Amino acid sequence: MTDHATANAAPMSREEFRAALYAIGERQYHDLHPFHQLLHGGGLKKGQIQAWALNRFYYQVSIPRKDLTIMSRMDDPALRRAWLQRVLDHDGLTQTGELDETKVGGIERWLRLTDGLGLDRDYVKSLEGILPATRFAVDAYVNFVRDHSLLEAVASSLTELFAPSIHRERIAGFERNYAFANDSTLSYFRKRLDEAPRDVEFGLEYVLANAHTAEQQRQCLRALRFKTELLWAQLDALHHAYVTPNLIPPGAFVPEDMEPTRYSR
């Protein structure tokens, strides 16, 4: 059965439903996007990688806002407690400069990547240079979890089923192809390899256990598909701006190795 199942149909079995969720990733997760294939395969120049990391920073800082929005909709303290870990993973348990490396969160680790790529931290954090489509796509995620059911909100996080394999591919690709790859710039991805499987096991179990009807299953599949689309849209925008046709929107980051695009009316 596909995500076109009607509201009256019998629900899929647990195994069929799980397979339908995985099939979405198989078909359309953003590991298939040409921008990622260039990124991981050594096909990008430093300025293009800077543009990716700078834009992706907006996703990173928005993940905790997304998870806190989800938590605000949870009535069960045990569920909130479990979900809180995701926020702490990204926000960290320490201020920058403290010695305990294990407490450093994902946002700080991502900034180590942008540092290693030679970007100014204040510029990255200002979000001034991100693409219009990055802003719209990422905001759509936060709005989605606010405006849909808790079940759909949790289902939308299940792209993380597919994230560890792309992170492994990225670590190997960066090490093979780029001089900036080192323990500091790769630490974000290495840490996620431990965190994501735990998160997603919990999220998947929640969705499998709470999508009782065919309609709820269909809503979860649509939520996951929506999420793959917003990830894809971010890479389309990066490809359009920084690869081909290389039209950098006015106001967006211009790498040192590129000319700004001139627009006239």
Ligand SMILES: O=C(O)c1cc(C(=O)O)c2c(n1)C(=O)C(=O)c1cc(C(=O)O)[nH]c1-2
């Ligand atoms: O590098 C990636 O391709 C990628 C993808 C995703 C994803 O599938 O949403 C996440 C991450 N990374 C990630 O690092 C991360 O912390 C994360 C959290 C979430 C989420 O939806 O809650 N997705 C992702």
